[in-house]
Amino acid sequence: MVGDKETLLNLEYPKVLSLIADYCETEMGRELILNLLPFSEIEEIKKEFTNLEYYLSLKEKPSYRHFFNLAEFLDKKFKKEHYFDGATLILIKNFLKNVEEIKKYFSFPKPPESFLAYLKNLDNYKELINLIENQISEDGDLRYESFPQLLTLISQMREVRNRIVNKLNKIIKEEKNILTIENYTLVGERYVLPIKINFVNKFPGIVHDYSESEKTAFCEPLAIIEDNNLLIKLTRLLAEEKKKILKELTQKIIERSVAIAQTVKTIAYLDALNAKAKFIEEYNCQKIEISQKNEFQISSARHPLLLKLKGEVTPLSFQLPKDIKILLISGPNAGGKTVVLKTIGIISLLTQAGIFPPVGFNSKIPFFKKIYALIGDEQSLEAGFSSFHAHIKKIKDILRDADNESLILLDELGTDTSPQEGDALAMAILEELSKKNCFVFATTHSPRLKIFAHNSSKIMNAAMEYKEKPTYRLILGIPGDSSALEIAKTIGLEDKIIEKAKEYLTSDFLVIKTKLNEWERILKEYQEKMENLKAEREKLKNLIDQYEEKNKKLEKILKNYQKEFLKEKENFFIQARRELENLIKKIKEKEKEAIKEAKEFIANNLVTIQEEKKFLFSSAEAKELKIGSTVYIEKLNQIGKIIEIKNNLLKVLTKKIIITVPREEVRLLKEDE
Missing domain, CATH: 2.30.30.30 (SH3 type barrels.)
Structure with a gap:
């Protein structure tokens, strides 16, 4: 597992997955996204990236809103009823037709092999669809015309029913004075007449029921008992025959249950892929390169949860030098240090889950087999651990398991104990992680740690920029100032408290702070010069591009002009030749020499034109x-x-x-x- 449960929670990975899952159109697709874990093999990530690129290239994408977990539904239905009724069969047919329909979306452009591996699980259901359509109507009833045995039974039932009705109508006509209503009705499956209660004993028949008022008895005339029995028998035979047909159809579907289950999984994958694509488009994500050279270069990275919350955030951009794998980030409280850690973490997790993260072009990160994040309060009241205890226990596990394919994110390293001992522990931990060649991003307020990083060839300082207020920009190469007194002043703490606090600052601290400020000033000057140089280079590049574009246009215009010019001249001489030949026809035999000269003139000029065309x-x-x-x-x-x-x-x-x-x-x- 790339990241343990605690790391995934610290980096808010489940929340980001929930954000992506909201784009799903099926419950099974949503479930797939919510349970998505980062891949531990780089080849799996590459396959997912390939599939995503293909899916994003489709001009039209299918809808999955009509799909559901058919395999689970059929399993429950079959266990309960042992066969599928007409309505269920229509549901199955529509599902399978939708499967056949979405296949069309993936015919062009041709899918890559990794995508075809999923499409192969969308079995061919055309024969099964035709079978259901031929036997079941859209209202869920059997198509009787497809079954001669059913038509025979129905014909027999109609004949018996007509016989019963004719006999009943005859009785009604002859005995209407004893009827409550001049009509027949059904009690259960048997035809009866509504007889007035005082005539019951005189009517030749069997009483099956009484009205609520008990003034009417529903009697089955003796004359129709035999036909009633026959009709009931035929009705039951029809029901049994229909059930037999439905069971046969059900068996055909059960035989394809494994294929249907695979199809459902593939639909879930496609819906999840569709959700990823929508997330990528909505959050302006880009494919990130998985560097084989351990390059760590982030361009315009944004945390998706912050984007959803605020709409616009300060992007994170930086590039670690090749010989640096540990970055120590410092700066004021609420300056964005923890956000930097979480952004790096979520970008890495999304990448390894096969999802393009919200980054700019040319971003690249290494492949990580393990990701660790110690962010926030690790205190456990139930276990009886202090924050420091829990923190060190976690670091002990990291030091045991981490290697050169690990990413480690440490928030406020060395805190929750005395500053001197905390700093000493932090230095020792960073040294050990450096030996393991891990990528480490850690935050701190400690001046001693900043000096320690400055003196190390394997650790680089970085600062969260602060200009009277946080800018949330990360600047590599210098440590950040915690600016506690400045922040306290902006919040409104009394000036006398601020001044008194300054008096308590030790001379060593002031020397360090002065040195840090000097480093910051020098780096800012350098960065300004680099920005100016970059702007000039960009300006020069634009001018060169403009010149080359204009030059290409001029060359094209000249070439077209030359071709048109030669074409016009050729047309002119061809026309002249035609006119002269017409004239020559009118000249008499004695002018043969003149004709010869005229033809030579035309021929010579045409040769000239043909040469010019070359x-x-x-x-x-x-x-x-x-x-x-x-x-x-x-x-x-x-x-x-x-x-x-x-x-x-x-x-x-x-x-x-x-x-x-x-x-x-x-x-x-x-x-x-």
């Missing part, structure tokens, strides 16, 4: 002209090679003659790739 223009200013360069003389519509360059004049050898032209009247040609 080249694209680039301006002579963009590339230096030299002897041997191929150029195009626009005014003369000629192509040639430069044989001499003198000042601004070029001598160009064309097919027939040498031409001298100014440099600006030529265009350098290059082959069109």
Whole structure:
């Protein structure tokens, strides 16, 4: 287990899971999220990340609100009734149809193998769906037309019933004076007539019931007893036959119960994945890299519970140097030290649970096999332990089990005892954890611990920034000032108390405080210079990007212009050729020589155009002209090679003659790739 129950509670992991579970559409998906534990194998995390990336890439995502734990429902139903009624079968059919429907959402883009492994558990239920649809109507009754034996029974029942009704109607017509109402009714399954009480003894029949007023007796005429018995028998035969059919259908479903159970688990997983995706989109989460090089770089991290509570929080950003694995964070009370620990912890837990955390781009953290968090009051009244006792007991366990794949978060290390002994213990603990090569983030108010960290090559100080009030920014490289007197003053403690407190401060403390302030000043100056340099670099990068973009646009415009220009010229000569050929047809035989010259003119010009199409223009200013360069003389519509360059004049050898032209009247040609 990556983190024990106490660590998960200290880092409020269950609360964050509950936040994500609220996006689930099914109870089983919600249950899956609430019971989600961080993975202890890096490959499992990578698979979940791959599945999440795929799911987020879907343009349309399915809804899961129609799904429920069908496997559990069927198990309870079958144990109680041993077969499924029509309404239950319709419920099953609709569930399975919804399964077939959601498969369509995962056909494009093609799912990765890790996702396909889940989709394979969504069995093919088309045959079972068709079977239910063919035998059960939407209202849950059997489709009688699918069962000849049922139709036969129903036909027989109709015939018997009609016979009974005809006999009853005849009696009603003949004996209406003895009837309370001129109609028949049913008592149980038997047809009866409402006979006035004073005529009961005279009516040939069997009394089955009396009215509440006892003025009417419900009698079954002797003439219909045999038919009544037959109808009841047929009714029971029909019920038994229907039950038999339902049992056969039930058996078909029970045979698929294992597949259905796997399908339910897969639906739960997909719903949980959908909830994660919604959480990621809502909280602007990003995929975080799991560094194989033990890099710890957090960009714009935010605790999801704070985001939900406040809407906007100061993001946490820092990068540990490669040789540093222990960060000692100091600063004022309510300055955000504990929030930093909890944010680092929850980011790590979510990452290892396969969920993108609320961080910015380029964030990366190592993989941890164990995560420990000592945050808050560890006092246990029931066990009779003091805060210090409980704290040290937990640290003892950490020192025993932690290794180079452990993340340890320690809040207010070395407190709850005398400052001298607490500091000494804290130093020894940090030294031992450093030997184990763990990643450790600890908070403190102790000046001695800050000096200890400053003098260590493996521990780095960090401060929670305070500018008259907390800014909640973490600054690496300097220790933070607790600013107790300043905070007390802002709260409204009397000035005379503040001044008296200053008198009680020891000279050693004042020396340390002065030194800390000096470190803070130097680091802030350095950071300001770095920020300015960063801004200048960003500005330069933007200018370069703008230049390159404009250059690309100009090149594209020029290339399009050149192609259009050549196309227009080609079209012009093709049209000219057509017109001349039409003219030539009208010239008599004696003008054959003139015709030959005209055709040669056209052919030569078309060859020139075809040669020009093999080249694209680039301006002579963009590339230096030299002897041997191929150029195009626009005014003369000629192509040639430069044989001499003198000042601004070029001598160009064309097919027939040498031409001298100014440099600006030529265009350098290059082959069109």
